[in-house]
Amino acid sequence: CPFVPIDLLYWRNVKQSGAVFSSVLLLLFSLTQFSVVSVGAYLALAALSATISFRIYKSVLQAVQKTDEGHPFKAYLEMEIALSQDQISKYADKILLYTNTCMKELRRLFLVQDLVDSLKFAVLMWLLTYVGALFNGLTLLILAVVSMFTLPVVYEKHQAQIDQYVGLIRTQVNSVVGKIQAKIPGAKRKEE
Secondary structure (H helix, E strand, O other), X not given: OOOOHHHHHOOOOHHHHHHHHHHHHHHHHHHHHXXXXXXHHHHHHHHHHHHHHHHHHHHXXXXXXXXXXXXXXXXXXXXOOOOOHHXXXXXXHHHHHHHHHHHHHHHHXXXXXXXXXXXXXXXXXXXXXXXXXXXOHHHHHHHHXXXXXXXXXXXXXXXXXXXXXXXXXXXXHHHHHHHHXXXXXXXXXXXX
């Protein structure tokens, strides 16, 4: 069966999801204790130790059994790993499109093209100051990874109840936003 990354988040294959989830969490918790350089160096040393040990083991095994199996990583050494010009162009185009879209949106928000959207952005930035005071970026990343591996499964199991509560919250938020827009002159949305 083909590998689908979204299946990791839904825990379709528990062993794969558990391995990825625990590896990522271990890496992130390591980064809370050590610098990125140290964690990278330790991971490289661990991988190098494993491959050197395996290579020596296979060489000794070949010498004892008098076989001629060759280099144990020969298939991987012969694999083509270079990116083509088309792949690089495709990724560069996507990055360029995303960057231009972000710049246009930020210009629109900071230069107050739409007062309501700029006010929403200001409130979001104000709330993020409090989030930043409570958590550092690494803690937020750990919370995001845990959420990515738990929320899809919880939503899948309790979709009807969650959708009902989200609908109620959305109705209340829209009501409050409508009242605020009605009180602020020039803040009414244009009909599109």
